[in-house]
Amino acid sequence: MALQQLRIDSVRNLRRVRLDRLQRVNVFYGANGSGKTSLLESIHLLGMARSFRGNSVKSLISHDATTCTVYGAASLPSSPALLSLGVQRNRGGEAQIRLAGQPVKTVAELAEQLPLQVITAESFSLLTGPPGGRRQYLDWGVFHVEHTFFSQWQRFQRCIKQRNMLLRRGKIDDHELAFWTRDLAAAGTAITAHRKAYFERLTPRFIETMSQLAPSLPALELRFRQGWDAGLNYTEALDQGLATDVEQGYTHTGPQRADIRVTSGGHSAADTLSRGQQKLVVCGLKLAQGLLMSELGKGDCTYLIDDLPSELDQEHSETVCGFLAAMGAQVFITCVEREELLSVWPEAKSEALAMFHVEHGEVSPV
Numbered sequence: 001m002a003l004q005q006l007r008i009d010s011v012r013n014l015r016r017v018r019l020d021r022l023q024r025v026n027v028f029y030g031a032n033g034s035g036k037t038s039l040l041e042s043i044h045l046l047g048m049a050r051s052f053r054g055n056s057v058k059s060l061i062s063h064d065a066t067t068c069t070v071y072g073a074a075s076l077p078s079s080p081a082l083l084s085l086g087v088q089r090n091r092g093g094e095a096q097i098r099l100a101g102q103p104v105k106t107v108a109e110l111a112e113q114l115p116l117q118v119i120t121a122e123s124f125s126l127l128t129g130p131p132g133g134r135r136q137y138l139d140w141g142v143f144h145v146e147h148t149f150f151s152q153w154q155r156f157q158r159c160i161k162q163r164n165m166l167l168r169r170g171k172i173d174d175h176e177l178a179f180w181t182r183d184l185a186a187a188g189t190a191i192t193a194h195r196k197a198y199f200e201r202l203t204p205r206f207i208e209t210m211s212q213l214a215p216s217l218p219a220l221e222l223r224f225r226q227g228w229d230a231g232l233n234y235t236e237a238l239d240q241g242l243a244t245d246v247e248q249g250y251t252h253t254g255p256q257r258a259d260i261r262v263t264s265g266g267h268s269a270a271d272t273l274s275r276g277q278q279k280l281v282v283c284g285l286k287l288a289q290g291l292l293m294s295e296l297g298k299g300d301c302t303y304l305i306d307d308l309p310s311e312l313d314q315e316h317s318e319t320v321c322g323f324l325a326a327m328g329a330q331v332f333i334t335c336v337e338r339e340e341l342l343s344v345w346p347e348a349k350s351e352a353l354a355m356f357h358v359e360h361g362e363v364s365p366v
């Protein structure tokens with residue numbers, strides 16, 4: 001699906017923005033503080049009902065407004081009609097989400113329609129930051145290709161919360177603990193099976209993507225860590241860890257500990273690669289997910305890329321842009337000077353490119 005129209009009201013300094021002719025590739029250029037990142041945030045709000053910058057909704061709403069609203073109309077490959085999406089948030093944190101004019105209750109329904117991949121200066125911490133970010137990355141992919149995953153994931157969260165509450169209690173009822181342990185084992189086993197299956201499909205796409213983005217990097221490898229001893233099933237792992245769980249008052253083993261390890265030449269990529277190389281690896285991870293989704297017929301994802309030319313050198317910006325241009329995904333990309341982007345975007349693909357100038361919160365097509 002591709003966004004054709006976008007209406008933004010009161011997102012940061014974007015008081016009223018109307019864009020009616022979006023293309024497959026949309027470039028937003030303008031001075032610092034003009035509103036470029038806010039524009040990408042608005043699209044993120046439309047797909048995820050929240051920003052990718054910080055957690056506070058309040059900071060997202062224009063200072064003198066009480067709500068912010070983003071509306072989009074998107075074309076679908078299967079139908080001539082446009083699908084409308086709308087998200088409104090108020091200062092109390094409440095969200096109103098509408099799909100095709102109908103209110104929907106969960107962000108998952110929205111996210112399913114508009115799968116987003118974000119590449120910003122911060123997203124580069126995917127490699128070097130804590131494992132939670134990498135689990136989120138992995139689960140994003142599983143969610144978009146395996147629709148039963150989300151309910152199982154929710155079930156797992158519920159079970160672990162209950163079990164941990166019980167473990168924290170001074171006096172533990174053995175029967176109750178056994179009940180939640182059994183349920184947790186089932187849910188944890190199910191989500192791990194999905195994660196593994198997805199990971200196995202993702203890995204070759206990542207390796208292939210990286211061979212184009214950075215052919216000279218020492219051999220890259222991805223490894224999945226399920227969160228407990230690989231020689232045991234989850235029931236056995238919970239059983240073996242029971243005494244420690246009771247002693248420490250929480251469940252210390254399981255899918256909540258899963259991680260992905262990236263190595264280059266046998267060494268941890270987070271510890272040995274240069275910052276520039278790490279950025280490429282993160283781009284590779286995000287592009288590989290988009291490739292896999294399209295290949296599996298699950299639709300294209302939309303890429304939101306903040307200031308790529310300042311994140312990567314000329315040569316690598318060219319490679320990443322070449323990859324995006326060949327991919328067919330819709331792209332929203334920002335930069336300070338339009339030439340910065342034009343000089344790295346493949347010339348043969350520049351006719352699908354729409355340029356917008358951003359100035360003091362106003363966005364005008366060029």
Ligand SMILES: Nc1ncnc2c1ncn2[C@@H]1O[C@H](COP(=O)(O)OP(=O)(O)O)[C@@H](O)[C@H]1O
Nearest residue numbers: 012013032033034035036037038059061062063
């Ligand atoms: N809640 C808000 N209300 C109004 N303006 C805001 C709000 N939050 C941030 N801004 C302003 O919005 C402007 C645009 O920010 P940003 O989108 O990050 O700019 P850019 O990415 O173009 O450098 C900044 O000048 C910032 O001060």
Ligand SMILES: [Mg+2]
Nearest residue numbers: 036037038306
């Ligand atoms: Mg910015």
